[in-house]
Amino acid sequence: MSAKRENGSASPSVQKWVIDSDVEKELRSGALKDSLADETLSYGFIELSLRCYNLTAIGWDGIEPLSWCPSLLRVDLSGCPKLESIPRLTFGSCHHLVTVVFGEHRNITNIEGAAFMDCSALTSINLPSKLKIIEYMTFGVCTSFERIVCNKNLNTIFKGAFSGCSKLEDVQLASSLTSLGFPSFGGCDRLIELAATAGFPSNEVGARDDTGEKINLGARVVPYLIGRFERSEKKDIVLVAHMRFKNAVHEGEGDEKEKVAAAKQLIHPTTQKKRIQNCSQCGKSKMKLLSYSKCKSAHYCNEKCQRKAFKEHKKVCNQGKTDYSENKILVGDLLSVAMRERDVEGVLGTMLSYV
Numbered sequence: 001m002s003a004k005r006e007n008g009s010a011s012p013s014v015q016k017w018v019i020d021s022d023v024e025k026e027l028r029s030g031a032l033k034d035s036l037a038d039e040t041l042s043y044g045f046i047e048l049s050l051r052c053y054n055l056t057a058i059g060w061d062g063i064e065p066l067s068w069c070p071s072l073l074r075v076d077l078s079g080c081p082k083l084e085s086i087p088r089l090t091f092g093s094c095h096h097l098v099t100v101v102f103g104e105h106r107n108i109t110n111i112e113g114a115a116f117m118d119c120s121a122l123t124s125i126n127l128p129s130k131l132k133i134i135e136y137m138t139f140g141v142c143t144s145f146e147r148i149v150c151n152k153n154l155n156t157i158f159k160g161a162f163s164g165c166s167k168l169e170d171v172q173l174a175s176s177l178t179s180l181g182f183p184s185f186g187g188c189d190r191l192i193e194l195a196a197t198a199g200f201p202s203n204e205v206g207a208r209d210d211t212g213e214k215i216n217l218g219a220r221v222v223p224y225l226i227g228r229f230e231r232s233e234k235k236d237i238v239l240v241a242h243m244r245f246k247n248a249v250h251e252g253e254g255d256e257k258e259k260v261a262a263a264k265q266l267i268h269p270t271t272q273k274k275r276i277q278n279c280s281q282c283g284k285s286k287m288k289l290l291s292y293s294k295c296k297s298a299h300y301c302n303e304k305c306q307r308k309a310f311k312e313h314k315k316v317c318n319q320g321k322t323d324y325s326e327n328k329i330l331v332g333d334l335l336s337v338a339m340r341e342r343d344v345e346g347v348l349g350t351m352l353s354y355v
Contacts, residue, residue, distance in 0.1 A: 013044040014073060023052035023080075027065040036069035045096060046071050051079030056107075059087035067092040078103025088112040095120050102128045111138050113158070120144055127151050134161045136181075143167065150174040163187050163208065164215070169194060173229040180222055187215035195224035280313070281305035 019026055026032045036046060050058070058077070059065065064087075066072065072094045077083060084107045091097055097119045102108065108128040113135040116122060122139075124147040133156045139145055141164040148162070149172045159181030162168055169190045183206065185191055192202050200220040208215055253259070279289060280298040282305055289299035292306065298313055300306040 014047060015044050016047045016049070018049045018051060020051040020079070023050055023055055027058060028060070028063060030063075030065065033065045033069060036066070036071050039070050041071050043071060045073040047074040047076075048072060049076040049079060053080070054082055055080045056082050056084050057087065058083065059090050064089045064092065066090055067094065069094050070096055072097050074099050074101070076101045076103075077105070081105060081107075083108055085109070086111040086115045088114055089117070090115045091119055092116070093118040097122055100125060102126065104129065106130055109133065109153075111135060113137055114140060117141060124148065127154070129153070132156065134158060136160050137163060140164055146170065148172070150177060152176050155179065157181060157184055159184060160186065166190060171225050173225055175229075182222070183217040183219065185218035185221040188218055188221065189216070191221055192216050192218045195221045198224055198227075200224040200227075279305055281309040 019032065035043060036048070058080070066075070067089045072091075073096055075091070075097070078101055081103070083105055086108065090112075091100065092114055095118070097116075098121050100116075105128045107130070109130055109132045111127075111131065111134050114137045115135075116125075117137050117140045119139075120141070120143050122142050123144050127149070129151055130153050131151060132153055134154070136158040137160045138158070139148075139162050140160060142162075143164065143166050145162070145165040146167050147170040148168070150157075152174050153176055154174055155176050156179040157177065161181070161184050162171075163183070163185070164187040165185075166187060166189045168185070168188045171185075171191065186206060187208065195202060195218070200223055202216055202219045202221060204217045204219040205214055206217045207213065250259075278284070278299070279286070279301045281300055284301055286301065289301060290303075290306065292298040292300070292313070298306075298309070300309065
């Protein structure tokens with residue numbers, strides 16, 4: 001085997017192996033696996049780095065060169081930038097594996113079924129940035145797994161992807177996710193407990209596909225996670241609004257009541273008195289103009305002006321998406337409710353309770 005040991009191992013019991021020549025041959029031949037699968041740990045624990053620019057796969061039909069390797073502690077795949085997927089059972093039952101580094105992989109879009117199944121020491125993982133699909137039982141029975149962050153490209157999580165991850169407690173979804181199989185979180189005892197505490201109890205019981213063991217299917221974990229995601233999305237907007245509100249109060253002139261009134265006008269402009277507006281097409285000034293229904297940011301004298309302006313306006317129209325870089329941030333509904341209930345004191349806590 002052509003693996004070489006780097007100087008500076010973390011301890012006498014941990015070695016760093018770098019495979020940078022004939023990498024595919026080492027993987028296909030089974031020579032590397034024979035060393036890593038040594039249950040006596042005669043080499044100690046191994047931190048493995050694969051470095052091959054043109055390597056596109058680390059597993060093939062019937063060949064799983066890194067599965068069932070008890071000595072494998074860490075794997076660095078950042079030196080293989082052309083990898084296209086993480087095949088079935090790639091790291092299956094590597095019981096001491098604590099982390100895998102993918103680096104900036106732009107080609108890995110899929111982690112296949114059971115790729116990390118039964119990696120009982122794995123606590124978390126940074127997914128490849130372009131990953132789109134996590135398949136069946138990918139992280140099944142990773143009993144130490146605690147946290148997963150879905151990247152912005154991930155759109156599909158298969159049934160059973162996290163089944164049996166009993167310590168999993170932090171799942172951060174992404175807005176790109178469109179398909180989440182059921183049950184994805186069966187046997188995730190800690191996550192099921194957190195969901196129940198938040199008002200999403202799961203009582204449906206089923207059996208694990210591999211052992212037949214009875215498990216809680218976590219039927220209401222998904223709505224719990226979706227609710228958490230939606231609240232976190234809104235909180236950022238509310239915090240920005242509150243910051244600007246406070247700044248407006250402190251920078252205003254007059255007594256306290258006048259400052260607060262001015263700040264309310266800034267953040268909740270719908271409470272302002274009618275003011276003169278200019279037509280976005282002809283520039284004429286009027287007290288009341290028609291606003292374009294899709295974005296509310298363009299105003300016209302009449303339909304004739306709107307039709308004339310449409311060709312140019314559609315190039316910049318945000319179709320109703322609020323631009324939160326503007327000072328007049330439109331979170332008025334939340335803010336006005338908070339103001340009515342508690343006036344200014346405690347407004348941040350009140351607003352956050354609504355999201």
